[in-house]
Amino acid sequence: MAASVDHLLYFLLAVAVFFSVGIFLTIFYFAIRYRRRSESELPAPVHGAMSLEILWSVIPFGLTMIMFAWGASVFFTISRPPDDAQQIYVIGKQWMWKIQHMEGQREINELHIPVGQAVKLTMTSEDVIHDFFVPAFRTKADVLPGRYTTTWFKPTKPGKYHLFCAQYCGTNHYAMVGWVYVMEPQDYQAWLSGGTTGSLASSGEKLFQDLACANCHHLSDPPGRGPNLRNLYGSQVELTGGGHVKADEEYIRESILNPSAKIVAGYQPIMPTFQGLVTEENVLQLIEYIKSLTPKPVPPPPGALPSRDRKGAEAVGSRQKSTKQ
Amino acid sequence: MITEAVEERENYLNASYGIKSWLLTKDHKRIALLYLHTITFFFFLGGIFATLIRLELLTPKGDLVSADTYAKLFTLHGVIMIFFFLIPSIPATLGNFFLPMMIGAKDLAFPRINLLSWYLLVIGGCFAMYAMLAGGVDTGWTFYVPYSTNYSNTYVVATGLGIFIAGFSSILTGLNFIVTVHRMRAPGMTWFRLPLFVWANYATALIQVLGTPVIAITLVLLIGERTLHIGIFDPARGGDPVLFQHLFWFYSHPAVYIMVLPAMGVISELVSVFSKKPIFGYRVVAFSSVAIAVLGFLVWGHHLFVSGQSVYAGLVFSFLSYFVAIPSAIKVFNWTATLHKGSISFATPMLYAFGFIGLFTVGGLTGLFVACLGVDVHVHDTYFVIAHFHYIMVGGTLMAYLGGLHYWWPKMSGRMYPEGWAKLSALVIYLGFNLTFFPQFILGYLGMPRRYWTYPDEFQVLHVMSTAGASVLAVGYLMPLIYFMWSLRYGAIAGPNPWGATGLEWQTASPPPAHNFEETPVVTTEAYDYAALAAMEEAKVG
Numbered sequence: 118m119a120a121s122v123d124h125l126l127y128f129l130l131a132v133a134v135f136f137s138v139g140i141f142l143t144i145f146y147f148a149i150r151y152r153r154r155s156e157s158e159l160p161a162p163v164h165g166a167m168s169l170e171i172l173w174s175v176i177p178f179g180l181t182m183i184m185f186a187w188g189a190s191v192f193f194t195i196s197r198p199p200d201d202a203q204q205i206y207v208i209g210k211q212w213m214w215k216i217q218h219m220e221g222q223r224e225i226n227e228l229h230i231p232v233g234q235a236v237k238l239t240m241t242s243e244d245v246i247h248d249f250f251v252p253a254f255r256t257k258a259d260v261l262p263g264r265y266t267t268t269w270f271k272p273t274k275p276g277k278y279h280l281f282c283a284q285y286c287g288t289n290h291y292a293m294v295g296w297v298y299v300m301e302p303q304d305y306q307a308w309l310s311g312g313t314t315g316s317l318a319s320s321g322e323k324l325f326q327d328l329a330c331a332n333c334h335h336l337s338d339p340p341g342r343g344p345n346l347r348n349l350y351g352s353q354v355e356l357t358g359g360g361h362v363k364a365d366e367e368y369i370r371e372s373i374l375n376p377s378a379k380i381v382a383g384y385q386p387i388m389p390t391f392q393g394l395v396t397e398e399n400v401l402q403l404i405e406y407i408k409s410l411t412p413k414p415v416p417p418p419p420g421a422l423p424s425r426d427r428k429g430a431e432a433v434g435s436r437q438k439s440t441k442q
Numbered sequence: 443m444i445t446e447a448v449e450e451r452e453n454y455l456n457a458s459y460g461i462k463s464w465l466l467t468k469d470h471k472r473i474a475l476l477y478l479h480t481i482t483f484f485f486f487l488g489g490i491f492a493t494l495i496r497l498e499l500l501t502p503k504g505d506l507v508s509a510d511t512y513a514k515l516f517t518l519h520g521v522i523m524i525f526f527f528l529i530p531s532i533p534a535t536l537g538n539f540f541l542p543m544m545i546g547a548k549d550l551a552f553p554r555i556n557l558l559s560w561y562l563l564v565i566g567g568c569f570a571m572y573a574m575l576a577g578g579v580d581t582g583w584t585f586y587v588p589y590s591t592n593y594s595n596t597y598v599v600a601t602g603l604g605i606f607i608a609g610f611s612s613i614l615t616g617l618n619f620i621v622t623v624h625r626m627r628a629p630g631m632t633w634f635r636l637p638l639f640v641w642a643n644y645a646t647a648l649i650q651v652l653g654t655p656v657i658a659i660t661l662v663l664l665i666g667e668r669t670l671h672i673g674i675f676d677p678a679r680g681g682d683p684v685l686f687q688h689l690f691w692f693y694s695h696p697a698v699y700i701m702v703l704p705a706m707g708v709i710s711e712l713v714s715v716f717s718k719k720p721i722f723g724y725r726v727v728a729f730s731s732v733a734i735a736v737l738g739f740l741v742w743g744h745h746l747f748v749s750g751q752s753v754y755a756g757l758v759f760s761f762l763s764y765f766v767a768i769p770s771a772i773k774v775f776n777w778t779a780t781l782h783k784g785s786i787s788f789a790t791p792m793l794y795a796f797g798f799i800g801l802f803t804v805g806g807l808t809g810l811f812v813a814c815l816g817v818d819v820h821v822h823d824t825y826f827v828i829a830h831f832h833y834i835m836v837g838g839t840l841m842a843y844l845g846g847l848h849y850w851w852p853k854m855s856g857r858m859y860p861e862g863w864a865k866l867s868a869l870v871i872y873l874g875f876n877l878t879f880f881p882q883f884i885l886g887y888l889g890m891p892r893r894y895w896t897y898p899d900e901f902q903v904l905h906v907m908s909t910a911g912a913s914v915l916a917v918g919y920l921m922p923l924i925y926f927m928w929s930l931r932y933g934a935i936a937g938p939n940p941w942g943a944t945g946l947e948w949q950t951a952s953p954p955p956a957h958n959f960e961e962t963p964v965v966t967t968e969a970y971d972y973a974a975l976a977a978m979e980e981a982k983v984g
Binding site: 121122125126129132133136137140141143144147148151152153154156158159160161162163164165166169170173174177178181182184185187188189190191192193195196211244245246248250252253255256257258259261262263264266279281282283284285286287288289290291292392 | 504509510513580581582584586588589592593594677678683684717718719720722723724725726747748749750753756757760761764767768771772774775776778779781782783784785786787788796799800803804807808810811813814815816817818819820822823824887888889891892893894895896897898942970971972973976
């Protein structure tokens with residue numbers, strides 16, 4: 118991905134150099150060649166030529182349309198994480214990056230990821246707008262309070278890369294920096310197996326019990342006062358008053374923090390808000406738990422390289438769960 | 443010739459005396475000078491902030507000012523330079539002085555409103571100065587929420603009010619220009635005989651009138667959100683912080699054209715006069731100003747490519763942004779073509795015009811990078827963007843402003859500036875500017891984010907180059923300040939038309955009489971008709 122951004126950038130650079138040098142040399146040549154030799158000389162007026170105007174409108178326009186189309190296609194790639202991307206959550210706050218791995222690892226201002234594996238970051242902010250910027254990966258995305266944004270990358274070379282906050286977020290904006298560690302898969306596995314309190318989903322399950330969510334959201338028959346959350350994630354939810362909404366992370370987040378915003382058809386708006394009772398991390402844990410109540414979709418077609426890493430990661434996750442029990 | 447009698451002849455400067463004759467003047471020329479003093483003050487104030495920023499960035503560590511002070515420095519640098527220098531710069535000084543003269547009018551359509559608009563700028567400036575002296579403001583000139591509404595504990599409201607008030611100054615100037623161009627043209631001064639500087643200021647005025655109310659509304663909402671928590675931007679209250687960015691850039695992107703269109707107008711005048719040729723493709727250049735003004739309203743979303751705005755909105759704004767590049771490119775090509783077989787003089791204003799074309803071209807071409815979705819994701823909010831907009835706003839607008847100031851100085855003051863010093867300063871500014879800002883393109887590509895008080899060691903070499911360039915630039919800017927003042931007393935007497943220019947402003951005495959023209963001029967030729975001017979001069983001598 119970084120390479121495709123750079124290739125586009127080189128094209129733009131070539132066009133920019135061609136035109137700026139061309140204009141500079143033309144002006145330089147004209148200025149010397151036609152310098153004023155006497156105060157009384159009077160050059161013949163030339164009022165313009167439509168053919169030239171069309172020529173130097175159409176050619177730049179054509180070039181800019183190439184820039185647009187090429188830039189748009191690269192942007193589509195940047196904006197759409199592949200299906201097999203490994204999910205990692207990021208929470209920005211003044212002035213640190215909190216990273217939450219699915220397997221339960223948490224880090225601050227550091228992000229450890231395996232080489233060759235696509236990684237999707239789902240991000241939110243606890244306060245102001247931040248921006249997750251890794252120059253080496255040529256990606257950047259604003260991190261907003263009150264909603265999730267995503268970015269993704271697939272590192273190709275192990276190493277240590279700068280992580281910056283690129284959106285001014287207050288006095289210590291300059292200190293909201295860290296490192297991305299891209300590791301060989303085996304090193305990454307070793308890192309993952311370091312101390313942890315259990316996977317994100319299992320923390321969510323515990324929280325689900327502690328908050329007594331199951332009192333209303335029964336996970337098996339008989340139905341409770343709230344909808345059954347099994348098989349919710351990814352489904353189309355029918356709403357009171359008509360309309361549908363796709364049950365994605367954003368929807369689940371909203372249903373926890375602002376439950377009366379969208380009422381599932383057939384239910385009463387009786388759920389209290391959990392705004393202020395749960396942190397952004399808690400919300401992510403609950404989301405992951407609710408996601409785990411939906412069986413994983415059919416895995417990507419066999420032979421797709423990254424699926425191997427994914428299985429590995431899942432295996433580690435389940436092993437940790439079993440050791441805990 | 444009549445020029446020797448300049449001291450005795452009555453002109454706008456000696457028509458009346460005393461502080462009241464200035465503070466209550468309705469003469470557009472005097473008001474232009476009031477503006478000139480005001481914005482010169484703000485320019486050097488903003489320049490002091492810039493100097494401190496560059497000195498802080500000389501080393502990777504934060505060792506000159508605190509992080510808090512640094513945030514206030516770049517905020518005030520931006521606020522002062524944009525709202526109190528660049529936006530009023532060319533229209534309120536050179537435009538105020540010369541737009542009526544170029545169309546053969548005695549004054550602007552509403553002289554009292556013109557004076558009011560200067561007072562509004564000063565009052566707005568006082569609010570900003572109060573905010574600065576009381577403790578500053580640290581949100582960045584962009585005031586992004588929710589930082590500015592819920593987190594910053596600095597003087598956001600006072601600064602916002604200052605910009606709000608100054609905005610009305612800009613609206614009233616624009617209104618005055620529109621009515622003046624429509625209603626006050628001299629007999630024979632048809633639309634297509636207008637000098638291109640007038641076209642450019644007219645297009646600018648359209649943006650001022652249509653765009654500025656939006657920033658006023660945005661600032662009211664910002665202040666309402668901060669003081670009354672109305673909840674329009676705060677996600678905790680159901681608001682949307684990105685909405686602020688849409689509203690802010692709906693004005694602030696067109697504001698770039700408020701800054702650069704009049705500059706392009708100045709360059710059209712300079713290129714014509716100093717090559718003694720009419721501008722190649724006059725109508726195309728005139729309409730391109732209007733096209734930029736209109737298209738400029740449709741591209742604000744290119745500031746939001748990484749804001750979480752939808753991918754498809756990004757596509758539309760990228761596409762439209764390339765449209766606005768074309769009329770700018772057309773202007774550059776037409777200026778270049780005008781030079782062909784001209785009689786090119788290297789007088790100081792022309793050096794600035796060359797400087798403008800070179801720097802604006804780089805600024806414009808790097809604009810293609812940031813309009814390109816795939817590339818902007820990388821360079822957004824880095825030093826690349828800083829370099830890009832300084833090439834447009836300083837390399838473009840400021841070069842044109844200085845070029846225009848040198849060009850019209852003899853008319854305004856009646857005296858010539860010292861040519862040697864002026865050429866030297868133009869050169870120093872050009873070199874200093876490039877040394878300051880070119881390394882910032884590379885810094886941005888390497889990933890250096892904006893608004894960082896400290897930075898990783900590997901960026902230091904480029905930062906040192908930039909700071910060195912800024913020192914050169916500071917010297918370059920101080921030189922005109924000194925020799926312009928010197929010239930008021932010691933400069934050679936200019937005479938009515940030292941450059942052999944065709945505009946109506948050159949057909950009256952220097953400095954002009956209080957009512958501009960002894961008798962209302964009648965226009966019989968196109969703009970930039972140097973043959974007709976030569977024939978007229980000959981007839982006078984004969």
